[in-house]
Amino acid sequence: MHRLLLVEDDEKLGRQVVEQLEGLGFEVDWLRDGSEALRVDPELYALLLLDQMLPGAHGLDVLKRVRESSDVPVMMLTAVSDTSSTVRALELGADDYVTKPFWPEELAARVQARLRRPVAEREGRIEVGGLTVDLEGRSVAVDGSALELTRLEFDLLALLVRRRGSALQRAWIADHVLDAERENSDRTLDVHVSRLRKKLGSYGACVQTVWGVGYRFNEELKP
């Protein structure tokens, strides 16, 4: 089964999280100190859970170090107020974040969702419930019937679905989807998201807006 690393200095919260995750069959290593976390080999783990405020080293430092050598998924545990750190974490390549206080069950569910799937980028086709995205054929179907998406809409959906579960930054999405040549209005991306949601019908709800950050495809919300 998957092995996870949790870095969290709060004893009580840490114990709850470990219990939840082990209850789901994960093996969990738990470190209380940031400086210890700087020394571990991230490749040993299927996923990392990093608190932001840590003794020894800040969670962002750990994240930065990890990203120098590995693509392992990283989920940040952040305080509600600390939005600037959250944005910074996403810039550094965090895959998702959970704001404190949270229910350990919620965190466990997010972890499970992330690890359940094969590495999507390498598949030619991704299926989420009744939604099928054919990356090679550039076609999309909902419950069997084909959808007419524009080039940009398809790219947008593909991006979100391939990294489903992760909150993607507006600017990052824009960089990857919009025409890089021109200075785009801030509202351009909204419009395309809006149009995509509409065309996706009942699956439109899976395209979540993450306030102040960007968007996330949430497969838990499928109809």
Add this chain to the structure above:
Amino acid sequence: MHRLLLVEDDEKLGRQVVEQLEGLGFEVDWLRDGSEALRVDPELYALLLLDQMLPGAHGLDVLKRVRESSDVPVMMLTAVSDTSSTVRALELGADDYVTKPFWPEELAARVQARLRRPVAEREGRIEVGGLTVDLEGRSVAVDGSALELTRLEFDLLALLVRRRGSALQRAWIADHVLDAERENSDRTLDVHVSRLRKKLGSYGACVQTVWGVGYRFNEELKP
């Protein structure tokens, strides 16, 4: 059940692939060396899986040799970076390719999908509803009556039909179909597509334009 040949020198990857395929009920012969592969009779197998970089002989050499005597489906295992070899492989008649690194599960799924297709196609003939494309005889028939296609029109149709379901890029199609020597106008391809559609009659609708990308043969749209 089907018998497959895998030619792969990486021990670990090879073992994984063999396990997966045997798990699906295939019989698998596994060679580690390209020069051995040059000596086998491809007709013994339902499908060949060829790595590109091999000791003894390059995967492309094996492919070339195989194609001299057989139409057995060949799937290439290619490194991400090696796009020029991939193009060359398709020119030589490879049916599909999977880029490394891949999940053995993914490869197994592709193999299964490929072998589910009707027998005619493996013998150089593809049938989509009432449309028959004879790759060897370079002839096309709609509902039994032959069609007069030019060389280029046939190549274009063959390309689209062989990779039906995939959205092919304009530039890629042009590279494979038009005269590579000259700088072609952007509109040249349009004209041939247009003429092809006209000649295909009711099947013309299967040739879909994928806006901003290229074209796709969509067998779902057959009349």
Add this chain to the structure above:
DNA sequence: GGGCTTAAGCTCTGCGTAAGGTTCCACGTC
């Protein structure tokens, strides 16, 4: 002369933006 390419006019798609409405968060007040 048959087949490939180009030219040119045309259609129409899809992208971006503006503008007005809506939702959400932060902060202050009670």
Add this chain to the structure above:
DNA sequence: GACGTGGAACCTTACGCAGAGCTTAAGCCC
């Protein structure tokens, strides 16, 4: 803590325009 309020972030609709793609007709070259 409940409530209210201002402002920022976001949603949605409508519209114009650049340019992708279609088609016909005419040229070019083997």
